[in-house]
Amino acid sequence: MFDKVDLWLDTTIMEQPRMIDKETFFAVMEKTATSPFRVVPFFDPAPGGGQWMKEVCGLDLAKINYGWCFDCVPEENSLLFLINGLEYAMPAVNLVYFKSENLLGERIVARFGKEFPIRFDLLDTIDGSNLSLQVHPTIEFAKNNFGIHYTQDESYYLVDAKEDAVVYLGVKCGIDKVEMLEELERAKDEKGFAFDADKYVNKIHAKKHDHFLIPAGTIHCSGKNSVVLEISATPNLFTFKLWDWDRLGLDGKPRPLNIDRGKEVIQWNRNTEFTNEQLVNKFEILAKGDGWVEESTGLHPTQFIETRRHSFSKPVLHKTHDSVNVLNLVEGKEIIVESVDGLFDPLVVHYAETFIIPESVKEYIIRPHGLSEGKECKTIKAFVRSACQCK
Secondary structure (H helix, E strand, O other): OHHHOOEEEEOOOOOOOEEEEHHHHHHHHHHHOOOOEOOEOEEEOOOOOEOHHHHHOOOOOOOOOEOEEEEEOOOOOEEEEEEOOEEEEEEOHHHHHHOHHHHHOHHHHHHHOOOOOEEEEEEEOOOOOOOOEEEOOOHHHHHHHHOOOOOOOEEEEEEEEOOOOEEEEEEOOOOOHHHHHHHHHHHHHOOOOOOOHHHHEEEEEOOOOOEEEEOOOOOEEEOOOEEEEEEEEOOOOOOEEEEOOOOEOOOOOEOOOOHHHHHHHOOOOOOHHHHHHHOEOOOEEEEEEOOEEEEEEEOOOOOOEEEEEEEEOOOEEEEOOOOOEEEEEEEOOEEEEEEOOOOOOOEEEEOOOEEEEOHHHOEEEEEEOHHHOOOOEEEEEEEEOOOOOOO
16 A cells, blocks of 8 residues: 555654654665664563663663563564654554565565565563573474464573573483473462472573573573574464473562473474584684684574674675675674675664664675774674575
8 A cells, every 4th residue: 555645644642643644655675675683672680680681772771670582573563663753653564564565675575475584573571581491383283273473483592690600401312201291380370399400401591691591392591691692484373382480470470380281392303413413503604804704603504694793893884695694793883884895874883782684685795893993802793594594
């Protein structure tokens, strides 16, 4: 219906509605689909949420905690424009629908349709507590039960961590899976009985810049005292919680568990040996130059997302690999994203911020900026692999 809409009304602030016409809408969509941009981040408290975001992201110190930051979920985030001196907001998904090929790339649209396939969000448990122990459905289960053709493969990149930070990932070798499932059910139904996650699930020490790969079907959760950049595919919310550490949600009620579905998708071969060999810190240097190094950091071969980490103190040329790119500044105060040929305005990005590069950009340059000039910065970049995995 985009061609039929004459006027667009923004009622985000009901007392100050703003309206733009069709021509302005087309203009802002065109500019955004051909330039680096950020969406409006959404912060929310969570059971076990932490205190890190308050300081780093400049949030309300009076809030109990902030557990979530959705910083690249176009289905849920907004775009914010400055038009004639006034801020104007609209759902970011408008861009996904209206400028699909410019934003995502022809190859991605052919595979996923008008869906943004990559999600970045931050999970803060600094001075908080563990996330829920959970598992995501396999592709076969997701297709048969929910009618979707891909699932929530993901990874945890550690943006920050205290000394006691851990990640729970994969089952331990030699466990009795029947006993484990019985104890999960008992913990759900019997007040006062706690599931012993340490008995059944690998508990791995986690430090800043570690990267843990979590293909669907792998039991997992992040422990307390870490900040995780969760890089994942974006079907809808299909997370099967297995154990929530016997705590209540923010509404004072137990959060629902889904052991019946979870036990159908747990991949029991994702044990200690598999986890250590294939899911923890799979870094590989791909290229290096004067003042920069590019590493592959995954994801697992069963996952369609490729991730690359760049460590740099000088300008780095990036290519989009025929896919929308999503990046986060995981080390350094600030960087600047610049056009190779001057076709878009520079974008300044700060620590822990996520930004999106439309596929139509093709090439772009990132370099340290401001307080970070001459210092080493790090970005993590995600894009959709081609058939050859873009290696």
